[in-house]
Structure formats: structure tokens, C-alpha cells
Amino acid sequence: MSRKPGLQTMFACVLLFAAGCPSATAPLAAGKCRPGLSYQCACSDGISIGSQVCALDGSALGVCQCGGLPGNGLAGGTGGVSGSSGSAGSSSGGSMGTTPLPCDVAQLLTEHCGLCHGATPAFTAPMSLVTWEDLTRPSLSDPTVPVYQKVLQRVRDTQKPMPQPPNPALSADQIAVLSNWANSGAQKGTQPSCGGAGGSGMGGSGGAGAAGTGSTDPNIECFDIIARATADKAQKFGVPTTPDTYIGFNYAPPWGSAQVQAVSATSIIDNSAVVHHWILYSNSSALSDGTNQNDSGSHPGGQYIVGWAPGAKPMVMPDDVGLQLPGAGYQLEIHYNNSKDGQLDSSGVRLCVTHAPRAKLAATHPLGQELFATFGAGDVTGTCVPQGPFPITILYSSPHMHLKGTHMKTIIKRANGTTETLVDQPFDFQNQITYPPATPSAATINQGDSLVTTCTYNAAAQFGTKTTEEMCYNFVTAYAAGALAGAPGYTGVSGNGNTCIK
Ligand code: HEC
Structure with missing residues (x-):
């Protein structure tokens, strides 16, 4: 690896505070929501994610439905959540054939x-x-092998699992259930129903209302930052038919010029057939509210706030922590397929903010490396030597x-x-997500600790x-704000004072 200077100013800061930039999204009064949309919610077991559907008059969210699959954001049986989930993709399709699978496999x-x-496949699954027919027909990506062979490949694939x-990987025992069945001839099941596990319609999923949104705190206001038409907000x-399209939806700060902190971000899913994942960025310069563009996943001037993919939980700040919301504009980037x-589609994120600053201010800090060029596949590392104050808490x-990562x-x-x-x-560019610390103790950084970020690329980077160029950032949400950015008082994301991008 050799160093190549000169590309460091990715977050070029052109502040164009458009005079009187109108507030785009009217705040929703406590409990109000967008009619028919599905909001994520936390289930009472503390693990699962359910969904609650907004009443047709927008007056309130329904009860959190948690009867679906564990931990995956799907509330089975809520039915009719998504107006678009009735039919499957053209090249693929919903289940054809009705022969059951053996119960353990099913x-x-x-x-x-x-x-x-x-x-009915959802979240762009093909x-x-x-x-049994679904598993034994020729696979879509390689018709010379049946689907179940592809299944065995992908559940063991460490790159694209x-x-x-x-969603957690299968255990060795779980993979054995699939491989034993395949190796013994991929037999049909004999029981038409296996009791309890019937796969219900994938109405729509995701969307959490929970966490802060239903809060009675009068200082908290929620804003739905969602996909919308350019002509009429x-x-x-209207979702393009180009596969793997990235659309950036531009918003002026919905809270206007008020100083606010984010307290929660929960996913809203409208058309589960076409949404793959989304990322919310703040932008250093103002954006033209109501516009959108195909951005191929590139966002100069953007700073990562939160990302979501199916199965991800809502982001909720601890009660005494607020997340800094920098920037003069906001961009919701949705990956459609x-x-x-x-x-x-009108999927997106419900961002709840507080007008009463909390005791602790968190920020999203980039860790990694900015000046690099590799001659082939390999690793790039960046070492962060935090300057504190300590202890630092990582959330x-x-x-x-980018594509080679x-x-x-x-x-x-x-x-x-x-x-x-x-x-x-x-890492998969097509599926970028937010992770909690691997263990509870990894959340705490003390004086003398350093953090080494290693990015692996499959080709010269x-x-x-640009999407054809590469990045190596771990955007770490932590408090105190700035503690992982280096120089005391340093609040920017990049530049000389930053001891965490090196
Ligand atoms: C959160 C959504 C999601 C879950 C859960 C999920 N998949 Fe997928 N799957 C996808 C998407 C999206 C694709 C298409 C993109 C890709 O191939 O990575 C896909 C593709 C595949 C393919 C490739 C098909 C082909 O012809 O190449 C296989 C095989 C597969 N999934 C098997 C599984 C199995 C088995 C499970 C459960 C153990 C599973 N998936 C769970 C979303 C999901």
C-alpha cells in the first residue's frame, strides 16, 4: 500500500443557508402518523421487532404486532400493510407449487x-x-444448480452470507439441518402443516414506533423523513425499474433553525417489495428541499447519522444522551431494487428529536483512513488515538x-x-448497516486505548x-461528542486536527 495525497476534502463545506428555507416536514403531533404506513416497534420480549400500522386517518399508530418471526421486524398477520406486496418480482415470483418441505427444514x-x-418475497429478495418446489427448481443466478444448492452456498458464505x-448467521447445527436434507435426496415433506410455523403473507414490515416516539415528553417531536415525489412532496x-438504484431524498432541517438533538430513529416501511436498505445523512451544505436524485450511493458533504436494513432494530439513545444533528440539510438515501x-414508495425514517438538550451529547465520528491507494486486493488500516474526554461511550x-470493500x-x-x-x-455495499458494540465492555474507551480500523478490499483501491473510488470509514456514534475526533473542541469530521483518521 502506498499513500496518495490530495483527496482529503471530501466533506467540502459550502454553507448555503438559503434564506428562509421552508421547513419541509410538518412535525407530527404526539401520536400522529402517516396513514397506512408501517412503523417499527420494540416488542415486549426486548429482542423482537414488530410493526404498528398507522390508522387510515393518521390519528394514531395501532398496537405493536409481534406475532411474526422473532427479531426480524416482521409482524406476521398485520396484513395489508403494504399496498404493493401483493405480487412478486417479474423474474422470480412467490411460491409456486404447494408440496410441503419436511418440518425441520420448513x-x-x-x-x-x-x-x-x-x-411473497420482500425487501428485494429474488x-x-x-x-418443496421453491427449493428444488433451478436457481435464478445459476440455473444449472437447484435453489437448495445455492442455499447451502449462501448460508456458509462469509462474504455475502x-x-x-x-440478521444472525445460522449455527452449524442449523446448517446441518439443511445439508442433511439436501444430502439425503431433498425429499418432499409428508405433513401438509407443521403446526404454528406457517409463513404468513409478508405484508410489510419494519417500521418501529417505539422508542421515544410514543413518548409523552413535550420536548420531543418526531419527523418522518420519507421518500416523496419531486413534483408534489x-x-x-415512483420507483425506477433500474436494478440497484440509490435515490437521495433531500430535506431542509425539518425542525427549522431550532437546536435539537436526535433521540431515536425508527424505520418506516411502505413498499416492502422494492426497499432494500436506507441511510440517513446530514449534509454540510443546504439541500433543495423536496428534490431527489439518483446518487449511485455517493454523498460528498454527507455525514452518516443512521442506517437500516431489514432485521435492524430502531436506534434509541439512552435517556440522558442526545445525538448531535449537524448540517444544513438532510438526505435520506434509499437503495431500491x-x-x-x-x-x-414512501418508506424512510421517523426521526425523533428533543428541544431540551440532554446531559450528554453524542456525535457520529468517522474512524479510519483517508489517504490511501492499494496496488491490489488487501487491507487498509487507520488508527484512532482518541483525545477524550474519557471515558468515551460507544453506542x-x-x-x-464502497464497491470493492x-x-x-x-x-x-x-x-x-x-x-x-x-x-x-x-461488508456489502448493497447492505450497509449499523451495529452495536460486539460486547458490552467494548462500549467503553479509556485513556491510553486506541482503535484500529481495518478495511479489506477485493481489488486495487x-x-x-466517487462510488468507483473507495472509502474506509467506521462511523462511530459515541459520547462525548468530538471525543473520537481528536483535538479538543474539534467538531468537524475530517482534517488536520483529527487523530482518528490516520
Ligand atoms: C433480510 C432479508 C433476507 C433474509 C432474512 C434472507 N435473505 Fe436471502 N436474499 C435476500 C436478498 C435481498 C437477496 C438478493 C441479493 C443477494 O443475492 O445477496 C437474497 C438472495 C438469496 C440467495 C441467492 C439466490 C440466487 O439464485 O443466487 C439465496 C440462496 C438466499 N438468499 C437464501 C437465503 C436463506 C437460506 C435465508 C435464510 C437462512 C435467507 N436467504 C435469508 C434477502 C434475505
């Missing part, structure tokens, strides 16, 4: 794959994994690279010589802001 697929590969992160967005005409990590880890080197993992995950 149950495993329902529980771990059903969020996306149900009878096929159903419900019936199935289920896709953040009140209308849904759609091949059908006429698909509309989330959000790895960010395959893996990212951030290891904490403790002052006493031991190491601890903060995050160590395969050079730093730059």
Missing part, C-alpha cells in the same frame, strides 16, 4: 429466511423459500466502504496490551468520494 426457513423469502446482516415516489413498472458502529473490523487496543473487538463484519 421451520428453519420460516424463522430465519421468511422475513425476505416468504410466500425468490420464495417456502415450498444469508441471512444477510444484521405529498405524493409517493425494482423491475416492475408502477411501484410507488453504534456503521462501517462504510469486503470486510471491516475495528479492534480496541487497550492501554494494558489486551485487545477487544468493537465490530468485525463482512484508491480513496475518493
Whole structure:
């Protein structure tokens, strides 16, 4: 690896405070919501994610439905959440055929794959994994092998694992259920129903209302930052039919010029057939409210706030912590994968903010490396020597690279010589997500600790802001704000004073 200078100013700061930039999204009075949309919510077991649907008059969110698959954001049986989930993608399709699978196989697929590969595929999954026919037909990406062979490949794939992160990987025992069945001839099941595990329609999922949003705190206001048409902000967005399209939806700060802190971010899912994942960025310069553009996943001037992919939990700040919301504009970037005409969407994020500053201010700090060029596949590392104040508390990590990025880890080197993992995950540009610290103790950084971020690329990589160039950032949400950025008082993301991008 050699160094190549000159590309460091990715967060070029052009402050264009458009005079009187109108507030785009009217705040929703406590409890109000967008009619028909599905909001995520936390289930009472503390693990699962359910969904609650907004009443047709927008007056209130329904009860949190948690009867679906565990921990995956799907509330089975809420029905009719998404107006668009009725039919499957053109090249693929929902379940065809009705022959059952053996119960152990069926149950495993329902529980771990059903969020996306149900009878009607969701979140851009290309096929159903419900019936014996679904598993034994030729696979879409390689018709010379049956789907179940692809299944065995992908559940063992460390690069592009199935289920896709953040959903946990299958255990060796679970993989054995699938491989034993395949190796013994991929037999049909004999029981038409396996009791309880019936895969229900994937109405729509995601969306959490919980966490702060239903709060009675009068200082908290929630804003729905969602996909919308350019011509008329009140209308849904017409989703292009180009596969893997990244659309950035531009917002003026919905809270106007008020100084606010974020307290929670929960996903709103409208059209679960076309949404793959989203990321919310703040932007150093103002953005033209109501516009949107195809941005190929590139966002110079952007700073990561929160990302979501199916299965991810809502982001909720601890009660005494508020997240800094820098920037003069906001951009919701949604990754769509759609091949059908006429698909509309208004998915996005419900961002709740407080007008009463909390005792602790958190910020999202980039860790990693900015000046690099590799001559081939390999690693780039960046070492963060935090300047404090200590202790620093880490809430989330959000790895960010571009198309050649395959893996990212951030290891904490403790002052006493031991190491601890903060995050160590395969990276997929198509599925960028936010992770909590790998262990509870990894959340605390003390004086003398350093954090080493290693980005792995599968080809020669050079730093730059274009999608064809590369990045190596772990966006770490932590408090006190600025503690992982270096020089005392330093609040920017990049530049000379930053001892965490080196
Ligand atoms: C959170 C959503 C989600 C979950 C959960 C999920 N998948 Fe997928 N799956 C996808 C998406 C999206 C694709 C298409 C993109 C890709 O291939 O990575 C896909 C693709 C696949 C493919 C590739 C098909 C081909 O022809 O190449 C296989 C096989 C697969 N999934 C199996 C599984 C299995 C088995 C499980 C459960 C153990 C599972 N998936 C869980 C979303 C999901």
C-alpha cells in the first residue's frame, strides 16, 4: 500500500443557508402518523421487532404486532400493510407449487429466511423459500444448480452470507439441518402443516414506533423523513425499474433553525417489495428541499447519522444522551431494487428529536483512513488515538466502504496490551448497516486505548468520494461528542486536527 495525497476534502463545506428555507416536514403531533404506513416497534420480549400500522386517518399508530418471526421486524398477520406486496418480482415470483418441505427444514426457513423469502418475497429478495418446489427448481443466478444448492452456498458464505446482516448467521447445527436434507435426496415433506410455523403473507414490515416516539415528553417531536415525489412532496415516489438504484431524498432541517438533538430513529416501511436498505445523512451544505436524485450511493458533504436494513432494530439513545444533528440539510438515501413498472414508495425514517438538550451529547465520528491507494486486493488500516474526554461511550458502529470493500473490523487496543473487538463484519455495499458494540465492555474507551480500523478490499483501491473510488470509514456514534475526533473542541469530521483518521 502506498499513500496518495490530495483527496482529503471530501466533506467540502459550502454553507448555503438559503434564506428562509421552508421547513419541509410538518412535525407530527404526539401520536400522529402517516396513514397506512408501517412503523417499527420494540416488542415486549426486548429482542423482537414488530410493526404498528398507522390508522387510515393518521390519528394514531395501532398496537405493536409481534406475532411474526422473532427479531426480524416482521409482524406476521398485520396484513395489508403494504399496498404493493401483493405480487412478486417479474423474474422470480412467490411460491409456486404447494408440496410441503419436511418440518425441520420448513421451520428453519420460516424463522430465519421468511422475513425476505416468504410466500411473497420482500425487501428485494429474488425468490420464495417456502415450498418443496421453491427449493428444488433451478436457481435464478445459476440455473444449472437447484435453489437448495445455492442455499447451502449462501448460508456458509462469509462474504455475502444469508441471512444477510444484521440478521444472525445460522449455527452449524442449523446448517446441518439443511445439508442433511439436501444430502439425503431433498425429499418432499409428508405433513401438509407443521403446526404454528406457517409463513404468513409478508405484508410489510419494519417500521418501529417505539422508542421515544410514543413518548409523552413535550420536548420531543418526531419527523418522518420519507421518500416523496419531486413534483408534489405529498405524493409517493415512483420507483425506477433500474436494478440497484440509490435515490437521495433531500430535506431542509425539518425542525427549522431550532437546536435539537436526535433521540431515536425508527424505520418506516411502505413498499416492502422494492426497499432494500436506507441511510440517513446530514449534509454540510443546504439541500433543495423536496428534490431527489439518483446518487449511485455517493454523498460528498454527507455525514452518516443512521442506517437500516431489514432485521435492524430502531436506534434509541439512552435517556440522558442526545445525538448531535449537524448540517444544513438532510438526505435520506434509499437503495431500491425494482423491475416492475408502477411501484410507488414512501418508506424512510421517523426521526425523533428533543428541544431540551440532554446531559450528554453524542456525535457520529468517522474512524479510519483517508489517504490511501492499494496496488491490489488487501487491507487498509487507520488508527484512532482518541483525545477524550474519557471515558468515551460507544453506542453504534456503521462501517462504510464502497464497491470493492469486503470486510471491516475495528479492534480496541487497550492501554494494558489486551485487545477487544468493537465490530468485525463482512461488508456489502448493497447492505450497509449499523451495529452495536460486539460486547458490552467494548462500549467503553479509556485513556491510553486506541482503535484500529481495518478495511479489506477485493481489488486495487484508491480513496475518493466517487462510488468507483473507495472509502474506509467506521462511523462511530459515541459520547462525548468530538471525543473520537481528536483535538479538543474539534467538531468537524475530517482534517488536520483529527487523530482518528490516520
Ligand atoms: C433480510 C432479508 C433476507 C433474509 C432474512 C434472507 N435473505 Fe436471502 N436474499 C435476500 C436478498 C435481498 C437477496 C438478493 C441479493 C443477494 O443475492 O445477496 C437474497 C438472495 C438469496 C440467495 C441467492 C439466490 C440466487 O439464485 O443466487 C439465496 C440462496 C438466499 N438468499 C437464501 C437465503 C436463506 C437460506 C435465508 C435464510 C437462512 C435467507 N436467504 C435469508 C434477502 C434475505
